[in-house]
Amino acid sequence: MRNDTSSVSTLNWEQYSHLVEEVSVPARTVLLREGDVATNAYFVKKGCLRVWFNNDGKDVTFQFFFEDQGVSSIESFRSGKPSLFSIESIEPSTLWVISKINLDVLIREIPGYQELMQDHILQRMNHYARLFMSHIKHNPEERYLELMAESPHIIRRVPQHYVASYLGITPVSLSRIRNKLMRQKK
Amino acid sequence: MRNDTSSVSTLNWEQYSHLVEEVSVPARTVLLREGDVATNAYFVKKGCLRVWFNNDGKDVTFQFFFEDQGVSSIESFRSGKPSLFSIESIEPSTLWVISKINLDVLIREIPGYQELMQDHILQRMNHYARLFMSHIKHNPEERYLELMAESPHIIRRVPQHYVASYLGITPVSLSRIRNKLMRQKK
DNA sequence: GGGGCACGATAACAATTGTTAACAAATAAC
């Protein structure tokens, strides 16, 4: 399996308005369905998204996107093969949508795109490496505390059962961990 | 924390013998100690290495390297800052060692080094992403079975307690999982 | 070949997590 969701570096999208379309969607709207071929890339203007795949009938959420982040299935986008995951809105969201064809134009228009992309991939590599290392060195409670410290916006805006999935535990277990931490705090 | 061990793509090291030195080390030899600044990069000719860091007095092993793979702390190497992890031999090993200065020369001599590096980083990103996703979708037993299927050489050559650490569980638990799988097989 | 060390299996017990189900509370849909 190849995983490669990708947040395109911050750009001033307004100036490329001839190539991108602004779209508003309600909460829980699927933008790309697992198994379909990606034809668009998205950039979050307002709201948030999650990326997930089906594992024996259960959602596994492995990434969240918020304002000023871009997301697409690069692999499906480039290869034309079915995407291995779905992209879905969590909150009602406003997005810039760009088609594959227009993105190719855009790439030629942006100076230093290669370098942007290189930096971006290096950043993502470090992100995943840290996630992996967090899992082998911390237990679920510690991972939750780490997430609270490093990404409080995720805790604040993402429904708890998606956070549980992201932490690799069940919603019930996360609820218990929160309960335990609350009791300790008092 | 920044994580960036890196296996340089396969190269014919013999032809660069004026820049690299061949060194043999016994098992359990530390090549780079956590906290020290990296001055060398290594390439495994024979044997295997592990990369680990100290977490509250306990080893956490998060990567293994075998024949024809290169390893260094790129970050420490580039920035001159202390390395966040140690590199240590598991088996008696023969390595090609290259100094920072000579690597810079080498980089200029290798045609298409940038592209090699780009590919390499993309590969590593996918590797870490898969490791992370494996952790949130599988339990320890499933992860062990996956490791057996995808990296049997790790199971074969790496001491079990390092494998346990890599899987994010205790040696005792891994021993139980193996015992359970053996009993099921009969 | 004796002594230490690394490695792995197992036992006993505590702690955590998964599973299933029932029940609130909040939100969305009509």
Add this chain to the structure above:
DNA sequence: GTTATTTGTTAACAATTGTTATCGTGCCCC
């Protein structure tokens, strides 16, 4: 406003994992 749906909490029980300790084996070193 009433009805569904989604989300979160809690309980009860099973299963798994962590912790600590003991034991045995194999290996290296002197």
